[in-house]
Structures are given as structure tokens and as C-alpha cells.
Amino acid sequence: MIFSVAAFAILVTISLALARAFMGPTLYDRILAINMVGTKTVLLIAVFAVLSGRTSMIDIALTYALINFIGVVAVLKIVEQGNFFTSGDDDRAK
Numbered sequence: 001m002i003f004s005v006a007a008f009a010i011l012v013t014i015s016l017a018l019a020r021a022f023m024g025p026t027l028y029d030r031i032l033a034i035n036m037v038g039t040k041t042v043l044l045i046a047v048f049a050v051l052s053g054r055t056s057m058i059d060i061a062l063t064y065a066l067i068n069f070i071g072v073v074a075v076l077k078i079v080e081q082g083n084f085f086t087s088g089d090d091d092r093a094k
Contacts, residue, residue: 007047014040031075038068 014037021033042065049057077084 003047003051007044007051010040010044010047014044027079031072031079035068035072038064038072042068 017033017036017040021030021037024030024033042061045057045061045064049055049061074084
């Protein structure tokens with residue numbers, strides 16, 4: 001019973017984060033909201049793993065968390081620097 005309530009609360013939080021992603025005034029608000037959706041999805045997978053008794057789904061949740069983290073870092077690097085191939089140093093200052 002308590003896990004189904006937790007799953008419902010996580011789904012509500014995901015829907016609020018998606019609303020924030022669509023309404024966010026800045027790009028950084030949208031990226032943060034999508035990161036939050038990914039984090040809550042990991043929590044939702046973990047709750048479903050406990051509900052179904054399949055603890056092997058925890059490995060899937062951890063893998064998804066790593067993919068979410070790498071994806072957010074990659075998107076932020078593209079937004080900040082324009083591509084993946086620059087070191088971040090300003091070559092024009094030389």
C-alpha cells in the first residue's frame with residue numbers, strides 16, 4: 001500500500017517537472033526539469049522493483065541514473081561551449 005502511494009506521488013512529481021520543462025523561462029530551467037524527470041524515473045523504477053519483488057530492476061535503475069547524468073552533462077557542455085571538442089579555453093585571447 002505504501003509503495004503504491006509513493007509511486008503515485010512520484011508520478012505527480014514527474015508531471016509537475018514536465019510542466020516546468022514546458023513553461024520554463026530559461027534553457028537552464030528546462031534542463032534542470034528534464035534532469036529531475038530522469039531522477040524521478042529512477043525512483044519510480046526502484047519502487048516498481050520493490051512492488052514486483054524483482055530486485056534485478058535496481059540494476060536497470062542505476063544504469064538509467066548514469067545515462068541521465070552523462071546526458072545532462074553533455075547537454076550542458078553543448079549549451080555552454082557550442083560543441084564537444086573545445087577544451088573550454090578561449091583561444092581568441094592569445
